[in-house]
Amino acid sequence: MADDPTFGVSPADDGIPAHLRHHGDEDVADGLVDLAVNVRLPAPPPWLRTQLVAGIDTLAAYPDTREATKAVAARHGRPLDEVLVTAGAAEAFSLLARALRPRNAVIVHPQFTEPEVALRSAGHPVSRVLLSADDGFTLNPHAVGEAADLVVVGNPTNPTSVLHPAETLLALRRPGRVLVVDEAFADAIPGEPESLAGQRIPGVLVFRSLTKTWGIAGLRAGYVLGDPLLVERLRAVQPPWSVSTLAGLAVVACSGAEAAVEADELTAEAERDRAFLVDGLRELGVRVAGKPRAPFILITVADGERVRLRLRELGYAVRRGDTFPGLSTDWLRVAVRDRHTTRGFLDALRLALKE
Numbered sequence: 001m002a003d004d005p006t007f008g009v010s011p012a013d014d015g016i017p018a019h020l021r022h023h024g025d026e027d028v029a030d031g032l033v034d035l036a037v038n039v040r041l042p043a044p045p046p047w048l049r050t051q052l053v054a055g056i057d058t059l060a061a062y063p064d065t066r067e068a069t070k071a072v073a074a075r076h077g078r079p080l081d082e083v084l085v086t087a088g089a090a091e092a093f094s095l096l097a098r099a100l101r102p103r104n105a106v107i108v109h110p111q112f113t114e115p116e117v118a119l120r121s122a123g124h125p126v127s128r129v130l131l132s133a134d135d136g137f138t139l140n141p142h143a144v145g146e147a148a149d150l151v152v153v154g155n156p157t158n159p160t161s162v163l164h165p166a167e168t169l170l171a172l173r174r175p176g177r178v179l180v181v182d183e184a185f186a187d188a189i190p191g192e193p194e195s196l197a198g199q200r201i202p203g204v205l206v207f208r209s210l211t212k213t214w215g216i217a218g219l220r221a222g223y224v225l226g227d228p229l230l231v232e233r234l235r236a237v238q239p240p241w242s243v244s245t246l247a248g249l250a251v252v253a254c255s256g257a258e259a260a261v262e263a264d265e266l267t268a269e270a271e272r273d274r275a276f277l278v279d280g281l282r283e284l285g286v287r288v289a290g291k292p293r294a295p296f297i298l299i300t301v302a303d304g305e306r307v308r309l310r311l312r313e314l315g316y317a318v319r320r321g322d323t324f325p326g327l328s329t330d331w332l333r334v335a336v337r338d339r340h341t342t343r344g345f346l347d348a349l350r351l352a353l354k355e
């Protein structure tokens, strides 16, 4: 044992509760219809697949993200030094935690837990502002204390599906404070309203993901936009070649004109599919949180743990809510899928609620 270099080192000893590391993919199992993971497409679209397959022949060379950086800069109308291509939005949170030394980081919850895990893993103190279901999980910028030197907020927020107004986010800015807006799902809303991606604002970083809309969660592709001084600090701690050649190709392809047309169609369809799901839930008397805008919704049901487990028996995996700070087992997150899948889910839910 003493020769084992990992002896005495337990990843569980870092003081971070295990539930913060829970992600929707763990709620899925073989044979279940997946309403737990928010990746919209079941596979990359054919035009993207073709480019990825062609890219295999270039894999002998080390990756170079210059083309991807240019493509993102062009898509959002920003200069190159305001862009950092990353291995998904998740990598951006690790870079943030390594690059900055916040003394009063504040995370607006309930939200994706990876920012909190990344910051706490790097030893930074983190406090939480918990939004309330009674207010539809809307954000009052005054709820964030003046001492906060780093604020992380999701827009639209996972899991509440709430889209905060850009002016509410901008009201969070303070001298000496970094504001990070996680826009991992912004490209899933037609026209990307309330996005700060195209605006040059000192002290603000926007994190974006390409994995959900384009069905490439396994590829890891995203980027950071924002204040060039902050972007440079993140760039300085990014491991070499962390964005693979294929991820770089995906970033170029998904930032182009063809992708923009398809994205518009996908988002319009997702809006219709979400309305169908929400109407069906309301018919069942199920409460839907806030005003949903993302390709997933948050619902609350009595005896939620039993309902979730019964849904699994009936063949449907939904995302448990209780691992998100501020939520209990009575909250469940449901991904927006096509009408056929949603009909099946609503039938199963009707049964699960009756029993």
Ligand SMILES: Cc1ncc(COP(=O)(O)O)c(C=O)c1O
Pocket: 087, 088, 089, 090, 091, 112, 154, 157, 158, 182, 184, 185, 208, 209, 210, 211, 212, 217, 220, 221, 222
């Ligand atoms: C809100 C939010 N931000 C970021 C991410 C990570 O995205 P990526 O796949 O680009 O790392 C996720 C993934 O679930 C998410 O839900």
